[in-house]
Amino acid sequence: MQEQHCFEMSSVEEAAKLFGRGPVSSRPYYDPDRWELERQAIFMRSWLHVGHVCEIPEPGCFIRRDVEFARASLLIVRGKDGEVRAFHNVCTHRGTQLTDELSGKRSRFSCRYHMWTFGLDGALVSAPDFERFYVAKEDCSLKPVQAQVLAGMIFINFDPAPAQSVREFFGPIAEALEATPIARAVDFTEWSYEIEANWKTSFDNYQENYHLRVVHPRTGEPVLGPENPFGYPTHYGFCGPHRSQTLWKNPSPPPIPPIQLMTAMRGAALAQKDGLAFPKSDFKLFPNLHVVGLPPNQFSHTHMPLGPTRTRGQVRMYWTSKADSASRQFARELASMSVRDVLAEDRVAIESCQRGLSSGAIDKFHFQDHEVLLRHLYQEVEARVQAYVAEQQQSGVPA
Amino acid sequence: MNAAERSLPEGFEALEPFVERWAAGGVAERARRRDESSPQERQAFYDACAALAEGALDRLDEKPLDRLDAREERLRELLLSFAHVALAVEIQAEAEAAHAGLRRELRITHAPAD
Numbered sequence: 001m002q003e004q005h006c007f008e009m010s011s012v013e014e015a016a017k018l019f020g021r022g023p024v025s026s027r028p029y030y031d032p033d034r035w036e037l038e039r040q041a042i043f044m045r046s047w048l049h050v051g052h053v054c055e056i057p058e059p060g061c062f063i064r065r066d067v068e069f070a071r072a073s074l075l076i077v078r079g080k081d082g083e084v085r086a087f088h089n090v091c092t093h094r095g096t097q098l099t100d101e102l103s104g105k106r107s108r109f110s111c112r113y114h115m116w117t118f119g120l121d122g123a124l125v126s127a128p129d130f131e132r133f134y135v136a137k138e139d140c141s142l143k144p145v146q147a148q149v150l151a152g153m154i155f156i157n158f159d160p161a162p163a164q165s166v167r168e169f170f171g172p173i174a175e176a177l178e179a180t181p182i183a184r185a186v187d188f189t190e191w192s193y194e195i196e197a198n199w200k201t202s203f204d205n206y207q208e209n210y211h212l213r214v215v216h217p218r219t220g221e222p223v224l225g226p227e228n229p230f231g232y233p234t235h236y237g238f239c240g241p242h243r244s245q246t247l248w249k250n251p252s253p254p255p256i257p258p259i260q261l262m263t264a265m266r267g268a269a270l271a272q273k274d275g276l277a278f279p280k281s282d283f284k285l286f287p288n289l290h291v292v293g294l295p296p297n298q299f300s301h302t303h304m305p306l307g308p309t310r311t312r313g314q315v316r317m318y319w320t321s322k323a324d325s326a327s328r329q330f331a332r333e334l335a336s337m338s339v340r341d342v343l344a345e346d347r348v349a350i351e352s353c354q355r356g357l358s359s360g361a362i363d364k365f366h367f368q369d370h371e372v373l374l375r376h377l378y379q380e381v382e383a384r385v386q387a388y389v390a391e392q393q394q395s396g397v398p399a
Numbered sequence: 400m401n402a403a404e405r406s407l408p409e410g411f412e413a414l415e416p417f418v419e420r421w422a423a424g425g426v427a428e429r430a431r432r433r434d435e436s437s438p439q440e441r442q443a444f445y446d447a448c449a450a451l452a453e454g455a456l457d458r459l460d461e462k463p464l465d466r467l468d469a470r471e472e473r474l475r476e477l478l479l480s481f482a483h484v485a486l487a488v489e490i491q492a493e494a495e496a497a498h499a500g501l502r503r504e505l506r507i508t509h510a511p512a513d
Contacts, residue, residue: 189426190509218490257489262453263482315505323511326459326475332511333426334482341486344501 006172007237007244015236016369023364024378028385029198030358035308038381041388042287043069045159047166049289049302051076052318053084053152054186055103060120063103064089068306070158073097074145075109079120086147086156087122092140109142118142151177152185153300173242173283181276181298182291185318189336192314195347197354199288199305200377202313205346206290206301207243207373209233215349219342222253232370241286241380243373260334267331271296274321284373286380297335301343309354315343407477408470411455414477417444421480422473427507429476433483434499441495445488448481479513 010018028034050065056078065074073089075098089097091111098109098118108125110117116127122142130137146157148166151174155166167174177183195202205211209231212220223231233245256264271277274296281293290301299317306312317336323329356362367375406418420436421444423429433441459467459475467475487495 187511188509189507189511191505191507193505195504218492218494257485259449259452259481259485260489263485266456314508316509319511323513324464326464326478327456329464329475329513330456330478330482333429333479334485336426336510337430337483337486338490340502340505340507341490341498344498344505347501347504 006176007239007242009235009237009244009246011235012232012369012372015238015372018238019372019375019379021366021369023366024375025364026357026360026362028378028381029201030309030354030360032308034385035198035305037385037388039069039305041384042381043158043305045157045162046287047148047155047157047162047169048287048304049153049285049300050074050156051154052182052185052188052316053078053149053154054188056084058105060105060107061103062099062105064099064101065156067156067304068312069304072145072158074156075099075142076147076154076156077120081121084147084149084154085120085122086145086154087142088145090143091116091118092124092142093127116140150174151180151183153177153182170242170285171240173239173285176281177283177291180278180281180291180293181320182300182318184320186320186322188316188318189332190314190316191340192312193347194306194310194312195350196309197311197350198309198357199303199311200374200381201309201354201357202311202350203284203288203290203303203377204371204374205350207245207284207377208371210368210370211346211349216342216345219338219345222256223248223250225250225252227251230370236372238376243284243376244282245284245373247280247282260338263331263334266327267296267335270328270331276320284377286377297339299339309358313343315339406470407474408458410458411451411474413447414451414474417447418473418477420444421484422476423480424476425513426479426510429480429483430502430507432480433487434503436484436487438493438495441484441487444481444484448477448484452478452481 051063055063059078059080062075062077065076067074074086075089076086079085089099091098093114093116096111096113098111108117108119117125119125122144124137124140146162148155150166212231213224228248231248234248235246237244276296278293278295280295283291288303292299297317299315301315304312317339319332323332407414420440421432423432455474455478459471491498
């Protein structure tokens, strides 16, 4: 398995020993003050996945991404030199947002208010009657936001001087991601949703299989068996703040219904033709990105916090070629809707879990051994929040 | 039915009754049609199309997508809706009605041009 090259894979017992078995506090899952600490300690200084290079294939192509937790609107632009850059969608004259468009292609950005005009590199190109400002054009460039590309995925970081590059941050995982189809994707199918849940409550659902047989009695059936009635993974893996799991392979899955089987076989034949041979993979990347490879398909799932108990989920199934035949379209339509069907089933349980946590009725709870990935995320978040609080105290700023 | 009345390529006459209900452009629109259909509509379409789907895909695969004629294009849209219906009938079965409510919140926001 691919992830075994970059994650230290452990049995469930070994993993539990690494991360303990004590109770955890429920407060980080709903408290607004705690969310503010996580926002500062994690989201304002981590690499966050916000798009893919296939959205901006040519110089002048741009996408706009609104990042609510930072109250930011970003322009992510492919420059004339081919580089991907991110800027605040904010005119440096008096702050007007430069565009309302979600995507497009242009050679410069002109402000609708007073016609300040910026190049694709963010430089101020022209501004009417500029001599009356008594400032240098060089000091009026669009405000940049750190942006780096890894495996085709665009990551941004609100920290103006990140401690690590995105490649350093992912360490050995970077190379594994580059070997996946996402790195050469040319298009994708996407759906998004908002959920009344803390970002960790939302992400945690996809970090354990304990719920499968209850929440997914139909769509989960192929991954449950008498030898493993919960469909638990066989191994859990860790690499810094990132996690992985090895899914159990059901030796005697139930019969596949006829159209699902026909589609899977056509999809597999097309994947072989495309050279899409890759192993099952699972990357749970800090803080909020999940990349899942279920050959021949691969999807990403981001959990973008909107507030202490509100999150936007965005799922993308990536395609490495344009759909050039009816069979390819059919296989992709069924595969993407099949994943959407599964993920649709989780929402009600997650929101119900959040309402209970938010009530404050239980001040602590326990993760079982097969919820060790949730515990790992909890600990990684906790460590960063504590480090941030210590840092603030040292610099004399009350946290 | 004479050739002028047919809206699908020859050999797929059995699917004519389903064209109006199910032939639709765009994955979001096809998902919506699944959501709004009755169990009887889904089952009738499934029963008629299951045995023809492979042959229909083979037939359409003979041409690049941009060279499909109007009848082939209609068949293509019908088949893509069939992918949704196959999930409803084969996987969700009697849970489909409740499942439709769960899916609706997952809004399809981008798909390759289709």
